[in-house]
Amino acid sequence: MTNSTREHGVRINVSQLQKSFGDNEVLKDVNLTIEKGQFIAIVGKSGSGKSTLLRLVAGLEQPTSGALLFDDQTIKKTDASVTMMYQDSRLLPWKTVIDNVGLGLKGDWKDRALSVLQAVGLSEFQKEWPGTLSGGQKQRVALARALIREPDLLILDEPLSALDALTRTEMQDLIEQIWRDNQFTSLLVTHDVREAVKLADRIVLIEDGEITLDLENPLPRPRDVTDERLVALEKQVTSRILEEEPLTSH
Amino acid sequence: MANTFQKQLLPWLLPLVVLIVWQVIAMLEIVSPSLFPAPTTVLESFYGLVVSGTLAEHIQISLYRAFVGLLIGGSIGLILGILNGWSKWSFFTFDTSIQMVRNIPHLALLPLAIVWLGIGETSKIFLVALGVMFPIYINTLHGIRSVDRGYVEMGRMYGLRGWQLFRHVYLPGALPSIFVGLRYALGVMWLTLIVAETIATSDGLGYLAMNARQFMQTDIIIVTIIIYALFGKLADMIAQVGEKNALRWHPNYRK
Numbered sequence: 281m282t283n284s285t286r287e288h289g290v291r292i293n294v295s296q297l298q299k300s301f302g303d304n305e306v307l308k309d310v311n312l313t314i315e316k317g318q319f320i321a322i323v324g325k326s327g328s329g330k331s332t333l334l335r336l337v338a339g340l341e342q343p344t345s346g347a348l349l350f351d352d353q354t355i356k357k358t359d360a361s362v363t364m365m366y367q368d369s370r371l372l373p374w375k376t377v378i379d380n381v382g383l384g385l386k387g388d389w390k391d392r393a394l395s396v397l398q399a400v401g402l403s404e405f406q407k408e409w410p411g412t413l414s415g416g417q418k419q420r421v422a423l424a425r426a427l428i429r430e431p432d433l434l435i436l437d438e439p440l441s442a443l444d445a446l447t448r449t450e451m452q453d454l455i456e457q458i459w460r461d462n463q464f465t466s467l468l469v470t471h472d473v474r475e476a477v478k479l480a481d482r483i484v485l486i487e488d489g490e491i492t493l494d495l496e497n498p499l500p501r502p503r504d505v506t507d508e509r510l511v512a513l514e515k516q517v518t519s520r521i522l523e524e525e526p527l528t529s530h
Numbered sequence: 531m532a533n534t535f536q537k538q539l540l541p542w543l544l545p546l547v548v549l550i551v552w553q554v555i556a557m558l559e560i561v562s563p564s565l566f567p568a569p570t571t572v573l574e575s576f577y578g579l580v581v582s583g584t585l586a587e588h589i590q591i592s593l594y595r596a597f598v599g600l601l602i603g604g605s606i607g608l609i610l611g612i613l614n615g616w617s618k619w620s621f622f623t624f625d626t627s628i629q630m631v632r633n634i635p636h637l638a639l640l641p642l643a644i645v646w647l648g649i650g651e652t653s654k655i656f657l658v659a660l661g662v663m664f665p666i667y668i669n670t671l672h673g674i675r676s677v678d679r680g681y682v683e684m685g686r687m688y689g690l691r692g693w694q695l696f697r698h699v700y701l702p703g704a705l706p707s708i709f710v711g712l713r714y715a716l717g718v719m720w721l722t723l724i725v726a727e728t729i730a731t732s733d734g735l736g737y738l739a740m741n742a743r744q745f746m747q748t749d750i751i752i753v754t755i756i757i758y759a760l761f762g763k764l765a766d767m768i769a770q771v772g773e774k775n776a777l778r779w780h781p782n783y784r785k
């Protein structure tokens with residue numbers, strides 16, 4: 281899809297990262313190294329701190345203490361291109377599909393926008409308003425908007441959780457295929473363990489602000505969700521999450 | 531077929547009935563014709579005013595006052611609304627003062643405006659500007675503030691800063707609300723103009739009506755009132771066309 285010869289991907293180094301909101305310590309001493317081109321999934325229940333970690337990596341929040349490095353550079357100094365897909369597509373309703381894809385770009389981007397729209401299968405919708413698209417189509421446009429910038433890091437903030445099951449599977453396959461073609465680093469935050477084991481090379485579980493599980497997922501791609509190894513992995517993560525439920529009553 | 535009738539003809543049925551009843555009452559002289567001239571009499575004096583060129587003269591000066599006042603007051607309201615929606619510093623510096631001035635009925639300043647600015651154009655334009663400023667200010671402020679934070683965050687993530695962020699995210703997001711302010715301001719504009727022109731002036735539609743009152747020319751008073759109504763409707767229609775065009779992305783404005 282991309283013609284550039286530039287190598288994509290970025291290595292991310294998180295060390296002793298801590299974040300508090302007032303007295304509330306949301307992340308406690310998180311250490312994590314994400315290799316260049318790795319597809320990592322962060323799972324956890326809501327309130328576990330996974331979204332805060334995502335916002336820190338995206339540069340939307342500042343850590344209270346600790347370091348966050350992109351190829352050994354701080355976020356402010358890095359020239360790595362970071363793009364994001366949100367749970368709600370966040371397409372600007374007052375811009376046509378193609379203008380949403382080209383948002384903030386300079387120079388002649390129309391041809392590139394058309395080719396990314398083609399890659400997500402929506403080139404015939406370029407002149408439409410986002411309000412006329414379905415949820416799945418909106419997320420495809422949001423994916424195109426993230427891809428046109430040739431990201432080194434693509435952050436996926438539960439981008440598929442609002443979609444119906446069939447569309448979600450389709451989108452998972454599309455994201456996986458595009459990631460394999462471009463080899464950027466991907467960070468997926470999700471509460472859907474099945475989605476995590478299907479897409480990611482590595483699954484990290486965050487509980488109560490700490491990493492409590494860090495699993496490699498070497499299964500060959502493309503993966504079939506009914507593959508018993510995948511099912512076993514999913515069970516392993518899920519049971520680990522459920523184990524953490526407080527067993528004693530108050 | 532029924533739909534065309536409903537949309538195109540039905541809205542005009544009631545005005546037509548009123549007009550016919552009015553004509554019949556006047557023709558039967560149920561009330562005095564000098565108080566209640568027939569529509570045909572009104573039409574005649576309208577024709578007379580058009581032919582003599584008097585009407586065009588008065589309309590011209592009234593439109594000038596309305597337009598200049600709207601331009602000045604609307605610009606100030608828009609700029610203040612944007613600034614105060616954009617910056618907390620600006621908001622806390624200006625908003626309280628603006629709200630205090632807003633709560634004075636602006637027509638109460640008419641005597642003061644005449645004393646300070648004289649009976650010339652300035653005092654009338656000042657009052658129109660003051661009147662239209664507030665609805666535009668409040669709606670612009672509200673519009674800028676209610677732009678979805680998610681869009682702003684996304685815009686920043688995708689490299690939009692300062693003017694770019696304003697042009698691509700804040701302004702289009704606030705536009706539906708700004709148009710509400712504009713349409714409301716147009717109403718205030720006519721209202722202010724009529725009042726300002728009935729006092730201390732020698733031209734304009736308001737003067738025409740007040741002058742006619744002195745000579746009991748009820749027909750001319752009615753002519754001016756109808757002209758106000760027509761211009762009010764016309765201004766609103768122009769604003770609506772602009773609104774439809776600017777907001778064609780919005781599901782509520784789609785045909």
